[in-house]
Amino acid sequence: MQLLTLPPSPALATSVRATAQVFADPKSQALLAHLQQIAPSDASVLIIGETGTGKELVARHVHNLSKRRGGPFVAVNCGAFSENLVEAELFGHEKGAFTGALSAKAGWFEAANGGTLFLDEIGDLPLAIQVKLLRVLQEREVVRLGSRKSIPIDVRVLAATNVQLEKAINAGNFREDLYYRLNVVSLELAPLRERPGDVLPLVRHFIGEYSRRLGYSEIALDRDAEEKLLAYSWPGNIRELENVIHHTLLICRNDLIRAADLHLSNLRIERQEETAPSADESAEALLQRAFQKLFEEDCGALHARVEAALLRTAYRFCHCNQVHTANLLGLSRNVTRAQLIRIGELVVNKRRSLLPPTSRRRVDLSI
Ligand SMILES: Nc1ncnc2c1ncn2[C@@H]1O[C@H](COP(=O)(O)OP(=O)(O)OP(=O)(O)O)[C@@H](O)[C@H]1O
Numbered sequence: 228m229q230l231l232t233l234p235p236s237p238a239l240a241t242s243v244r245a246t247a248q249v250f251a252d253p254k255s256q257a258l259l260a261h262l263q264q265i266a267p268s269d270a271s272v273l274i275i276g277e278t279g280t281g282k283e284l285v286a287r288h289v290h291n292l293s294k295r296r297g298g299p300f301v302a303v304n305c306g307a308f309s310e311n312l313v314e315a316e317l318f319g320h321e322k323g324a325f326t327g328a329l330s331a332k333a334g335w336f337e338a339a340n341g342g343t344l345f346l347d348e349i350g351d352l353p354l355a356i357q358v359k360l361l362r363v364l365q366e367r368e369v370v371r372l373g374s375r376k377s378i379p380i381d382v383r384v385l386a387a388t389n390v391q392l393e394k395a396i397n398a399g400n401f402r403e404d405l406y407y408r409l410n411v412v413s414l415e416l417a418p419l420r421e422r423p424g425d426v427l428p429l430v431r432h433f434i435g436e437y438s439r440r441l442g443y444s445e446i447a448l449d450r451d452a453e454e455k456l457l458a459y460s461w462p463g464n465i466r467e468l469e470n471v472i473h474h475t476l477l478i479c480r481n482d483l484i485r486a487a488d489l490h491l492s493n494l495r496i497e498r499q500e501e502t503a504p505s506a507d508e509s510a511e512a513l514l515q516r517a518f519q520k521l522f523e524e525d526c527g528a529l530h531a532r533v534e535a536a537l538l539r540t541a542y543r544f545c546h547c548n549q550v551h552t553a554n555l556l557g558l559s560r561n562v563t564r565a566q567l568i569r570i571g572e573l574v575v576n577k578r579r580s581l582l583p584p585t586s587r588r589r590v591d592l593s594i
Pocket residue numbers: 244245247248249250276277278279280281282283284285347389432465466469
């Protein structure tokens with residue numbers, strides 16, 4: 228097994244999540260060897276893999292191993308923007324270039340100058356923008372929207388996709404010339420189910436990571452739990468595994484994780500079928516299910532805000548009674564208290580006893 232600990236480059240300091248990476252399975256070790264070979268060059272790389280297989284983490288790794296590691300690493304999700312917005316974001320714009328352009332703004336290419344631009348979900352880029360991207364890659368200069376001035380750029384582009392771009396090319400949704408420009412080197416990430424040697428090292432890695440963050444002492448797995456994790460197919464890959472471990476540590480407060488503590492998605496499906504919403508399902512049951520589901524999914528910042536709003540609502544609904552809130556949400560009292568402190572619903576006073584803040588009376592449902 229190989230566990231690498233990488234210092235993030237200065238430009239990454241605020242955005243890097245995991246600096247330790249697990250490459251234990253022979254397939255992952257081969258990928259790592261390939262990655263180390265191609266990282267120093269300036270070649271464009273196309274990273275291919277199902278969702279959650281670690282494409283962004285690999286892109287950051289390539290950047291950190293390249294001569295550009297002292298420069299910025301800018302990661303963007305091409306699928307998250309409308310056609311107009313993605314153009315302005317990629318290439319930048321001048322003041323007044325379009326309604327709402329109140330000031331001039333550099334685009335992602337300029338922001339990544341001297342470093343690496345990671346374009347995730349490249350298959351979602353609209354065709355009109357693909358043409359412009361190709362031109363920038365060929366000419367190594369950008370022209371902001373609303374300007375005629377060319378700005379030279381020195382950027383290495385890494386792109387990622389979880390769909391087969393060849394199919395998109397055949398369907399007329401992706402330009403072949405852009406595909407060849409991006410795919411000078413390709414790195415294919417196998418789904419987690421095809422690299423079983425990574426599963427337990429990743430589990431231990433995330434147990435360590437989340438235990439540290441939650442302030443827990445050492446936590447072990449029993450043999451049945453290990454077998455259950457190894458037998459599972461991980462459709463959401465490493466991200467799903469990470470969420471399962473995070474969820475398990477939040478719910479289970481023992482030093483030993485047993486098979487029954489692990490809620491994998493096939494169990495969730497059974498549970499959802501058993502408890503499919505009925506017309507007369509109580510508000511409490513609905514709230515509890517929504518809350519459990521949130522713990523099982525990762526939607527980044529939105530997740531954290533919805534989770535906080537739900538906690539706050541449940542706590543106020545239970546008249547600031549921690550035990551009732553814990554029962555309502557199906558959590559232990561310790562976890563509930565820790566989460567309430569985290570979102571500022573409970574404060575520690577001078578005598579170190581916990582109190583709800585008195586100044587806030589209104590239920591804040593904003594997410
Ligand atoms: N080899 C690894 N070692 C440790 N953690 C990893 C590894 N690969 C991925 N992860 C973690 O798994 C999570 C998902 O990884 P990442 O975001 O890179 O996947 P992705 O393939 O880019 O996902 P998507 O297709 O949804 O954009 C992240 O939290 C990442 O830190």
